[in-house]
Structure formats: structure tokens, C-alpha cells
Amino acid sequence: MRSLLAVFNVLGSLLLFCGVLYALPAITALLYGETGTAVTFIAGGLLAALIGLALRFATRPFREQLKARDGYLLVTAGWLLVTAVAALPLMREIPGISFTDAYFEAMSGLTTTGVTTLSHVDLLPHAVNLWRHALQWFGGMAMIVLAVAILPLLGVGGMQVHRADAPGSVKDARLTPRITQTARALWLVYLGLTVLCVLGLLMAGMPFFDAICHAFTVMSLGGYSTHDASIAWFHSGRIEFVSGLFLLVAAINFSTHFAAVRKGEPSLYLRDPEARWMLIWIGLSIAALSVYVWQSGVYPSLGSALRYVSFSVISLATTSGLISVDYSVWPLFVPMWMLLLGCVTSSTGSPGGGIKMFRALVLLKQSLREMFVLVHPQAVAPLKIAGSVIPNRAVYSVLAFIFVYFMTLVVLTLALLASGLDFISAFTAVLGSLNNAGPGLGLVGPGHSWWALSDYQAWICIAAMFLGRIELFTALVLFTPAFWRK
Amino acid sequence: MKVLILGAGQVGRTAAYHLSREPANEVTIVDTNEDVLRELQDRLDVRTVAGSASYPSVLEAAGIVDTDILVALTSSDEVNMIACEIAHTLYRTPTRIARIRASEYTSREKLFSDGAIAVDVWINPEQLVTEYIERLIHNPGALQVVDFADGKVRLVGLRALRGGLLVGQQVRTLKDHMPHADARIVAIYRDDRAIAPTGETVVQEGDEIFFIAARDHIQRMMAEIRRAEEPVRRIVIAGGGHIGFRLALQLESKYQVKLIERDPKRARACSERLENTIVLQGDAQDEELLIEENIDSTDVFAALTNSEEANVLSAMLAGRLGARKVMALVNKPSYGDLMEHRSIDIVISPQTVTIGSLLAHVRRGDVVRVHSLRRGSAEALETVVHGPADRSRVVGRKIQDIPLPDGSSISAVVRGERVIIAHHDTVIEEDDHVIMFLVDPRQVDAVERIFQVE
Numbered sequence: 001m002r003s004l005l006a007v008f009n010v011l012g013s014l015l016l017f018c019g020v021l022y023a024l025p026a027i028t029a030l031l032y033g034e035t036g037t038a039v040t041f042i043a044g045g046l047l048a049a050l051i052g053l054a055l056r057f058a059t060r061p062f063r064e065q066l067k068a069r070d071g072y073l074l075v076t077a078g079w080l081l082v083t084a085v086a087a088l089p090l091m092r093e094i095p096g097i098s099f100t101d102a103y104f105e106a107m108s109g110l111t112t113t114g115v116t117t118l119s120h121v122d123l124l125p126h127a128v129n130l131w132r133h134a135l136q137w138f139g140g141m142a143m144i145v146l147a148v149a150i151l152p153l154l155g156v157g158g159m160q161v162h163r164a165d166a167p168g169s170v171k172d173a174r175l176t177p178r179i180t181q182t183a184r185a186l187w188l189v190y191l192g193l194t195v196l197c198v199l200g201l202l203m204a205g206m207p208f209f210d211a212i213c214h215a216f217t218v219m220s221l222g223g224y225s226t227h228d229a230s231i232a233w234f235h236s237g238r239i240e241f242v243s244g245l246f247l248l249v250a251a252i253n254f255s256t257h258f259a260a261v262r263k264g265e266p267s268l269y270l271r272d273p274e275a276r277w278m279l280i281w282i283g284l285s286i287a288a289l290s291v292y293v294w295q296s297g298v299y300p301s302l303g304s305a306l307r308y309v310s311f312s313v314i315s316l317a318t319t320s321g322l323i324s325v326d327y328s329v330w331p332l333f334v335p336m337w338m339l340l341l342g343c344v345t346s347s348t349g350s351p352g353g354g355i356k357m358f359r360a361l362v363l364l365k366q367s368l369r370e371m372f373v374l375v376h377p378q379a380v381a382p383l384k385i386a387g388s389v390i391p392n393r394a395v396y397s398v399l400a401f402i403f404v405y406f407m408t409l410v411v412l413t414l415a416l417l418a419s420g421l422d423f424i425s426a427f428t429a430v431l432g433s434l435n436n437a438g439p440g441l442g443l444v445g446p447g448h449s450w451w452a453l454s455d456y457q458a459w460i461c462i463a464a465m466f467l468g469r470i471e472l473f474t475a476l477v478l479f480t481p482a483f484w485r486k
Numbered sequence: 487m488k489v490l491i492l493g494a495g496q497v498g499r500t501a502a503y504h505l506s507r508e509p510a511n512e513v514t515i516v517d518t519n520e521d522v523l524r525e526l527q528d529r530l531d532v533r534t535v536a537g538s539a540s541y542p543s544v545l546e547a548a549g550i551v552d553t554d555i556l557v558a559l560t561s562s563d564e565v566n567m568i569a570c571e572i573a574h575t576l577y578r579t580p581t582r583i584a585r586i587r588a589s590e591y592t593s594r595e596k597l598f599s600d601g602a603i604a605v606d607v608w609i610n611p612e613q614l615v616t617e618y619i620e621r622l623i624h625n626p627g628a629l630q631v632v633d634f635a636d637g638k639v640r641l642v643g644l645r646a647l648r649g650g651l652l653v654g655q656q657v658r659t660l661k662d663h664m665p666h667a668d669a670r671i672v673a674i675y676r677d678d679r680a681i682a683p684t685g686e687t688v689v690q691e692g693d694e695i696f697f698i699a700a701r702d703h704i705q706r707m708m709a710e711i712r713r714a715e716e717p718v719r720r721i722v723i724a725g726g727g728h729i730g731f732r733l734a735l736q737l738e739s740k741y742q743v744k745l746i747e748r749d750p751k752r753a754r755a756c757s758e759r760l761e762n763t764i765v766l767q768g769d770a771q772d773e774e775l776l777i778e779e780n781i782d783s784t785d786v787f788a789a790l791t792n793s794e795e796a797n798v799l800s801a802m803l804a805g806r807l808g809a810r811k812v813m814a815l816v817n818k819p820s821y822g823d824l825m826e827h828r829s830i831d832i833v834i835s836p837q838t839v840t841i842g843s844l845l846a847h848v849r850r851g852d853v854v855r856v857h858s859l860r861r862g863s864a865e866a867l868e869t870v871v872h873g874p875a876d877r878s879r880v881v882g883r884k885i886q887d888i889p890l891p892d893g894s895s896i897s898a899v900v901r902g903e904r905v906i907i908a909h910h911d912t913v914i915e916e917d918d919h920v921i922m923f924l925v926d927p928r929q930v931d932a933v934e935r936i937f938q939v940e
Contacts, residue, residue, distance in 0.1 A: 378775060380750075380757040380765045389758045 003070045005062040007077060012055030014078050018085055019049025024134055025089070029127035037093055037127045044089045071154050072483070075146065076475045079466065083107045086135055093128045094118065100455045107462045108438075109135030111469040112143065112351050114223020114321050115438040117458065119449045122227050126209060132224050133216040137194070140220025140351030143469065144186050144254045147349045149179045151471060159348065159397075159471070189257045194219045197246045204238040214322075218246045221351045223321030223438035229447060230323040237307060240324050244314045251278060251318035253349035273386040274347035274357040281345055282317050286310045289334050296331050313338055317345040319353045321438025328445040335441055339428060342437045353436030353468050355405055361385055362398040404472050408464070409434055415460050429453075433464035487848060490553040490579075491515045492539035492569055493560035494522045496817055497585065497611050500837035501557060501844050504862070506530050510931060511848065514548045540569045542576055550577045555848060558584040563591060567603055574604030583607045583847055587728070607847060611840040612728040618839045619729075619813065620736055622832060623786055626715040626811070627708055629694070629832055632842075632857040634868045634921045635900040640701050641672070641866050641921070642708065643859060646693040649713030658685035660710065668907040669699035669707040672897040672923040673864065680864070680893065680925045696859070698897040698921065700905040718785040722746065722809070724770030724800050725791030726756040729815065729836075733790065738762040744779055746770045748791075770800040773807070782808030789814045790834075794821060802829045835861050849934060854919065858927075865927040866897075869937055873916035877940045880920075886910040891932045893925035 022045025029038035056063075066074070087106035091097060097105075101117045108115050109132050121129065151159045194215050201211040213226050227233035231240060249257075252275045260268040269275050286309060294305035308325040315322045316338040327335050344360035346352020355363075365383050372381055382389045409430055416426035421443070428440025429450075439446045444453075453461065467475055477483050489505050491498050494517035506513045514533040517523055523534035537544030539560050550556070556573045558566035566584040573579040586592055586608040598605050621631040630643035646653050651663050657671055674683045675694040681687065689695065689711070699707045708714070719742060723730045726747030734745045734756070743763040747753040750767050757765035768775045770789060781787065787804035789797035794816045801814035806829075813832040821833070838858040845856040845867075852870040859866055875882040879889075885896050885908055899906040900919040906912060914920065920937075924930060 376764055376766060376779070378766045378768045378778075380753045380767045382754065382758050384758070384761075387761070 003067060005059045006066050007070055007074050008055055009059040009063045010066065010074055011078055011081060012052045012059065014082060015048050015052030015055065015085065018082055019045045019052060021138065022048065025127040025131040028130045029125065032126040034125045034127055037125045040089050040092045041127060048085050068153055071150060072474050072477050075470055076478055079470060083110055086110060089131060090128065093125060100458050104458045104462055105132065106135060107465050109222065109224065110139035111436050111465040112136050112140050112220045112222040113433060113436045113438050113465045114217060115432065115450050116224065117450045117453065119228065119451060129213060129226050133213040136220040136222030136224055137216035140222065141187065141190055143351045144190065144349060145183045148186060148255050149182050185258055186254050189254055189261065190219065193249060200242040200246065201239065204242045205236060206234065206239055214243065217322060218243050219250045221247065221250050221318050221320045221346065225322065232324050240311045243322060244311050247314050247318045247320050251346045251350050251352045253347040255349050271386065273361060277361060278345050278347060278357050281341065282313060285317065285337065285341055286313050289313060289337060293330055293334055298330055316437055317341040319346050319435050319437035323439060323446045326447050328441050339431055339440065342435045355402055359398045359401060362390060362395060363402055366395055366399065401472065408467055408472060412460055412464050416457055419454060419457050421457060429461055430464050433461040434468040436465060436468050488512045488549065488552060488554045489848060490548055490550060490556050492558040493517060494519065494526055495559065495561060496837060497840055498559040499526060500841055501559065502526065502530055502532050504841050504845060505848060506532050508931060516544060516548050540565050540572060542572055545573065550579060553579050555581045555583065557844060563588050567605060570605045571603060581606055581847060583609065583844065585609055585611060587612060609840065609843050611836060612732060614843060615729050615834065615836045615839050616732040616736060619733055619788060619834060623718055623721065623737065625704060625708065626718050627712055630859060632866065634855055635919050637701060638900060639698060639898050639905050639921060640704055641696060641698050642704060643694060643696045644708060644711055646689055646691055646695055647712035648691050650711040652689050652710040653691055655689060656685060657683055657687045657689065663710060664706060669697050669703055670897060670907045671695055671697045672895060673925060696923065698907065720784045721786045722779065722781065722784045724789040726752050727790065727792055730790040731756050734760055734763045771796060771803060773803065776804060776807055784809045785811065787812045794818065798830065805829055838862055865924045865930065866921065868919055868921045871914055871916060871918045871920055871937065872939050879936055880914050881916050883914060884910065885912050888936065890936065891929045894929050894933050895923055897921050897923050
């Protein structure tokens with residue numbers, strides 16, 4: 001009970017912080033003369049801050065009593081609570097929106113999934129659109145800090161190998177000696193790259209407000225756009241190029257970015273096995289699928305096939321979900337490949353979702369190791385990634401994670417099928433949500449709003465987004481009796 | 487010369503043996519183990535002192551005050567370094583040599599620069615042995631390969647086999663076979679006895695031949711003496727100790743390497759640091775393991791464990807099971823003579839490999855490199871010729887006019903970057919590096935005297 005109260009204390013601080021974030025859309029609203037919207041956000045911010053302060057005050061005697069184990073509860077409860085708070089202004093500002101849809105929208109933003117149940121997002125007030133995009137940006141940042149600083153401590157799904165103090169740690173060295181400093185350093189890298197992305201998009205010819213919003217989307221690997229048609233609205237190869245490039249940048253581990261910037265050694269990127277394999281897989285996929293799409297006669301020239309395929313592959317593999325073309329008209333093989341690629345390509349320590357490249361490599365190498373040991377029964381073959389040994393304990397965690405990942409995929413797909421949805425829509429909706437990528441096929445295909453989903457179906461997708469984002473175990477562990485037993 | 491050796495382990499004892507048999511040296515050896523020292527004193531003409539090698543009082547008792555060369559060979563890098571430091575600080579010992587194994591130390595050159603740790607020369611026996619085996623594997627067919635003049639010249643020992651162009655021919659016909667590649671046969675051993683090669687000597691099958699050549703001509707020259715062998719591809723190393731592990735590390739990028747190590751912990755440690763080597767945990771004398779790992783298609787089997795008996799046995803077993811060439815690390819010279827050319831193709835004696843690098847520093851004159859050959863029964867050395875002509879018995883003379891003792895010959899001269907294979911009329915110049923072959927190492931004293939400047 002005491003630790004529960006301690007968790008509430010931290011949640012209070014979190015709410016207070018959220019209240020401060022409301023200033024961003026509030027100022028935007030004032031700048032664009034949307035007075036009513038400004039009032040909503042200011043009121044929302046004050047409300048969040050007040051509740052936060054009250055929580056903090058009430059539980060003050062219990063602060064600083066957190067144990068590492070409370071991290072699971074804190075992350076889970078914090079994420080759900082912040083989502084609810086973020087949904088409030090949407091309910092007031094978007095006419096006719098239900099609580100389910102508002103919560104879906106906020107969850108989709110914070111988990112950087114980036115699919116919407118809204119239509120006509122072009123008509124939303126600037127402040128509301130900025131709020132939607134900023135949610136992704138904050139969610140992405142939260143994910144990076146979570147992945148670099150907190151999940152390794154908890155050891156979720158093999159992440160303990162990224163603990164800076166673990167022997168043979170995969171990463172060069174810990175970024176800074178303290179978590180708060182690490183978080184600040186990552187913020188700076190994230191912020192700096194976002195500014196570069198805004199500049200790049202402006203130079204590619206995107207209007208200022210759109211550039212800000214899309215930079216938020218790109219750097220957090222979200223998927224929201226200020227237009228129903230997403231990136232396709234701009235009809236600009238240059239914009240696709242700039243966003244594609246920054247999507248790749250954002251899908252790389254931010255501690256690698258940090259180390260590369262601080263040491264001034266670009267070669268660190270090549271030494272990061274996740275970044276290297278991501279680029280290889282994406283490169284090969286683009287080459288193969290472009291030729292396939294061109295050969296199947298969708299586009300008259302290889303050039304235009306290459307342009308559309310490469311952006312779609314990058315967008316879906318990095319689990320962003322920005323759309324430059326309706327790929328659902330391509331042969332089913334191509335979008336399926338791209339969606340499944342999203343399960344494994346993005347790096348740990350990036351805002352991307354899915355199994356992550358690190359775990360995919362562990363699974364691959366473990367399978368190879370099994371076969372190797374069949375041939376050489378007396379061989380001693382530790383599993384190594386980039387020369388560091390992954391302890392067996394971590395390998396088991398990874399295998400369990402991947403099992404639970406696929407079980408979640410199956411169970412939630414069945415849950416959607418039970419509601420009468422067709423298989424392709426159900427499967428790709430869960431896949432897109434669980435990977436925090438976004439668009440799927442069929443009813444939830446590219447360029448579609450997900451408005452067609454019933455409330456029940458929307459909640460299934462919300463659950464998938466949430467579980468995928470906080471790495472499954474963080475939330476699932478709360479459902480085990482052992483967690484609650486004293 | 488007064489030499490003080492610290493540590494009476496394998497390397498220390500061999501050093502004492504080699505140094506004490508040259509009459510000019512006075513050797514003292516320090517160790518903590520009195521039994522070893524007593525046994526040593528029975529065999530060699532050396533002084534022994536029992537005690538901790540780095541304590542000033544022990545060093546003083548061992549006569550550090552007027553010692554010319556301190557050779558620290560204890561099993562601890564740290565003790566060796568401290569002993570050198572103490573010898574330098576308290577007694578101003580002129581030359582200090584230390585055995586340092588850890589590359590953590592040796593890779594930081596600045597540590598041993600002037601004003602830093604007072605070690606003039608560090609040697610790493612395991613590294614030397616590893617490099618030696620590596621050269622043997624790169625040159626299949628060779629029994630011994632040693633470098634001179636930073637690797638510009640190599641001396642190769644090998645056994646003549648049918649199929650070599652020169653076998654059954656006179657040595658002089660070499661010129662006809664290889665008009666451009668300059669090489670010289672410097673020694674021939676027949677039935678373990680040296681015969682002085684002349685142009686008329688006929689090379690016979692089974693002769694052990696030493697030749698010298700520039701590095702690029704080695705392969706051509708070897709083909710003269712035995713049919714060229716298939717290049718090595720698959721290697722099995724038994725023993726994951728310092729030498730076995732290092733060798734695997736060096737070879738794994740170019741060959742298919744398997745490493746067999748008995749101790750599970752050590753096997754694990756090796757496998758964690760090796761990238762492409764297949765590390766097997768098991769016994770190298772286990773027939774089933776060897777068969778399971780396709781010993782019959784292995785090109786080289788190298789037994790490098792700490793136990794020489796185990797090395798001999800596992801190498802013989804591997805040879806019988808079909809490994810193309812087997813090598814064994816053997817410390818006792820008598821074992822080596824017993825085994826080589828019978829059931830084991832190459833016997834590697836770690837002491838002979840190591841001792842050369844020590845001897846070079848003990849010799850008078852400007853000796854750059856000494857290699858012990860045929861397990862210490864012959865020697866090759868590289869020395870720098872100093873002038874001027876009126877004060878030297880060598881500079882400005884033709885090789886045939888230099889009064890070398892019988893059994894000693896000049897094999898090659900390195901002048902700047904140029905390698906000159908010796909002929910009887912080659913004229914020696916100042917600053918030449920002269921490479922010599924000595925059938926009897928006891929002649930080294932006389933040879934050195936000739937090269938000294940008056």
C-alpha cells in the first residue's frame with residue numbers, strides 16, 4: 001500500500017508536467033486567433049496541474065519510497081492516466097466525438113501509432129492538430145527514455161543487456177552516470193534532430209505549420225498528418241525524400257546518435273548492429289519490392305515504382321505509417337511484406353515499435369545456434385551480437401517476449417474476428433496497433449480513417465497499441481498474482 | 487657478462503642453460519622454489535639465490551650491484567616490471583629485459599618509453615611461439631621458419647622429399663631452375679649430421695635442408711626441395727591456453743579453425759572472445775570427438791596444451807586418424823628428437839623459439855637477432871657490421887677472405903632495403919646486416935670476436 005501511494009506521488013508530478021505541456025497548444029491557439037480553443041487548453045492544463053499538485057500533496061509523506069518493482073505499475077498507470085488527460089481537450093474541441101474515439105486518438109498519438117478515427121482532420125483548429133502531433137512527439141520521447149533508462153533496469157524482454165552496468169553490455173558505455181542526465185542528453189538529441197527535420201521539410205517546400213506537425217510525426221515515428229491524405233497530399237518527391245530520410249534517422253537507437261554526436265564518429269552507426277541490419281533489410285526490401293511492383297504493372301516505369309515503394313517500405317518498416325500512396329491496390333504480397341517488416345526493423349532506444357531489431361537478431365542467432373549445436377554437439381557457442389555475449393538469461397527473456405508478442409497478436413486478432421470484422425482488416429489492424437505502426441489493409445487500409453470500427457473494436461486496438469508500446473511484460477506482469485503478493 | 491635471471495620456470499631455466507654454456511657469461515638465477523634451484527645447480531654452472539625476485543635484499547644477495555643484464559622471467563608481469571624498476575632506481579642496472587604477457591601493457595608503447603617503466607625490452611614467449619606456429623602454417627612443408635631484418639629475409643628449414651626439383655641433383659643446378667629468384671642453401675643435415683654444402687653436394691631424399699631467401703621467393707624455393715603441398719584450410723588446435731587461444735585468434739579470419747579445450751570455463755572464455763572459431767569442449771585425446779569433428783579432412787592438427795605428454799599422444803592419435811600434418815608443443819628436447827619425423831611431423835619447442843630473442847641482447851657486438859635452430863643444436867644470427875674499414879676485420883673484405891671458423895657461414899647481407907644472397911665474392915660494407923648460420927652454437931664467441939671493432 002505504501003508503494004502504491006508512492007506511485008501516486010510520482011503520478012502527481014507527471015500530471016503537473018502534463019499541465020505545463022498544455023501551454024504549447026494554448027499558445028498556438030492564441031497565435032492563430034482560436035480563442036475558444038485556447039480557453040479549452042488553458043483550462044485543461046490548469047485542471048491537470050491542479051489534480052497533479054493535489055495528488056503530490058496528499059501523498060507527500062510517501063515520496064522517494066519507490067522500489068524498482070514499482071516501475072511496472074508506475075509506467076502502466078502513468079501511461080493510461082496521461083492518455084486520459086490528453087484526451088480531454090479533444091472531447092471538447094471535436095464536435096460529436098465519443099469518449100472512446102477521443103481516448104483512441106490520444107492513445108494512438110502517445111503510442112506513436114498515428115492512426116485516427118477522425119475524418120476531415122484538415123478542418124480541425126490548428127491548436128488541436130498541433131496537440132495531436134505533439135502527443136506523438138512526447139510519446140516518442142517517453143519511449144526513448146523508457147527504453148534507454150528504465151526498461152533495462154527492469155529487464156523486460158531481454159532489455160537487461162542494455163543495462164550500462166551489465167557485463168559485456170551491448171552499448172559502448174553508459175551515456176552519463178545518472179538517469180536524469182541521460183534523459184536530458186537524449187532530449188537534446190531528439191530536439192536537435194526535430195529542429196533539423198523542420199528545416200529540411202521547410203526547404204523541401206512544406207508550409208511552416210505543416211512542417212512542425214510532420215516533424216513531430218517523423219521524429220517520433222508516429223503517423224498523424226494534418227491532412228486526411230497524409231504525405232500524399234503534398235504530391236512532392238522532395239518532401240517524401242526528406243521525411244523518408246528522417247524516418248530512418250529516427251528509427252536508429254538514440255543513444256547511438258548521442259554517442260556519435262558527442263564523439264564525432266559517424267562510424268559508430270555502422271558498429272551499431274541494429275542500425276546496420278535495419279538499413280540492410282530495408283534496402284533489400286526496397287530493391288525487391290520495387291521490381292516486383294513494377295513487373296506486376298502497377299506503374300509504367302521502374303522510377304515511379306521505386307519512389308512510392310521506397311517511401312512506403314521506410315514508413316511501414318520504421319513503424320511510422322505516413323502514407324504517400326494507396327499501397328492497398330498493389331498485389332497483397334507487397335503490403336503484407338511491408339507490414340511484417342515493421343515487426344522487426346526499428347531499433348531499441350528509438351520511438352519505433354514491434355519486436356525490435358535487437359530481439360529479432362537474438363532470435364535469429366539462437367535458431368542458428370540450435371542448428372550449429374546439432375552438428376557439433378560438444379561445441380561451446382555463446383550467442384554474440386556485435387562481439388558482445390548475450391547471457392542465456394537474456395536470450396530466454398527475448399524468446400518469451402517474442403512468444404507473448406505473437407500470442408497477443410493471435411488473441412487480439414481473434415477478438416476482432418469475433419466481432420465480425422473480416423480477417424485481413426482484423427489481422428492488419430492488430431498488427432498495425434501492436435507495432436505502433438498504424439495503417440493496415442481493408443477497412444483499416446492506407447488513407448482510411450478507422451471510423452468504421454465499433455467501440456468494442458476500437459478498445460481492442462487501444463489495448464494492442466498500449467501493450468505493444470510498453471513492451472507487453474511491463475503491463476502483463478501486473479496481472480500475475482506474484483506481483484501483488486507481499 | 488654478468489646476467490641475473492629472475493624466475494626459474496621453463497623459460498628461465500632454458501635461458502640459464504643457453505647463457506651459461508657460453509664461457510664468457512656469469513649467470514645467477516633467483517626463484518622462490520629451492521628444490522628447483524637445487525636441481526638446476528646440479529646440472530648447470532650457475533649461482534642460485536632463493537627468495538622473492540622483486541625484493542631489493544634478494545636482488546643484492548644475487549649480485550645486482552654489478553650485474554650487466556637483468557632478465558625478469560617470473561610468471562607475474564607485475565613482479566617483472568617492479569624488479570626492473572627497482573634495478574633501475576636503486577642499482578642503475580644497464581640493461582633490463584622483462585617477460586610481459588598481457589597485451590594490456592604491451593600495447594601501450596608509452597609505458598616502456600624513457601622515464602616511464604624501466605623495462606628496456608619486453609618479450610612475450612607465448613606471442614613468439616604463436617607467431618612461429620603461424621609461420622609454419624602459412625608455409626606448409628616447412629619445419630622451421632625464422633625472420634631476419636624485419637621479415638625481409640627468411641631462413642627456412644625443411645625435409646627434402648621426392649618430387650622436389652633439386653632432389654637427386656647437385657646444389658649448383660639451383661641456378662638453372664631459378665635464374666631470377668636468389669636463394670642459398672646454407673646447411674644440409676643428413677642422418678642428423680651436418681654436411682657443409684658445396685656446389686657439388688647432391689641433395690638426397692630425407693635431407694633436412696636450411697635455405698635462406700627473400701620472403702617473396704620462399705614458396706618457389708620450397709618447391710625445389712619438396713613437391714608443393716596443398717594450402718592449409720582446416721586447422722584443429724588442441725588446448726585453449728595462452729598459445730592455443732592466441733593462435734586461433736590469429737588464424738580464424740583466414741582458415742577454418744576448431745579449438746578443443748577440456749576445461750568448460752576456459753572453453754567458454756575462449757568462445758566468447760573468438761569470432762569464427764568453433765570452440766569444442768572436450769578432450770583432444772578422445773578418439774570419438776576427433777572423428778566426429780572430421781579429423782580425417784583436417785590439414786593441420788596442433789596440440790598446444792600445457793601437458794607435453796598429452797600433446798604427443800593427441801598429435802599421434804590425430805595423425806593416425808588421418809590429419810594431414812600434426813604438430814605438438816614439447817618442452818623436453820629429448821622428446822622432440824624422439825618424435826619428430828616419426829609419428830609427429832613438427833615438434834615445436836617453445837624454449838628454442840623464445841631464447842633467441844633473449845640471446846640477442848646478451849651477445850657482444852651489435853647482434854640484432856638470434857634464432858636457435860634444430861632445438862638448440864644450431865643457431866642463426868643477424869649482426870650489424872660497424873666500421874670503419876681500418877678498424878674492422880670485415881668491412882671491405884670479400885666473404886671468402888673473412889676468417890670464419892669451420893661450420894659458420896655468412897648466408898645473406900641486408901644493405902638498406904636490399905637483400906643480397908651471399909656469394910663468395912660479395913664484399914661486406916659498413917652498416918650491412920649480416921646473417922650467419924652456425925652449425926655449432928659454441929662457435930658464437932669466435933664469430934663475435936671477428937665482427938668486433940678493434
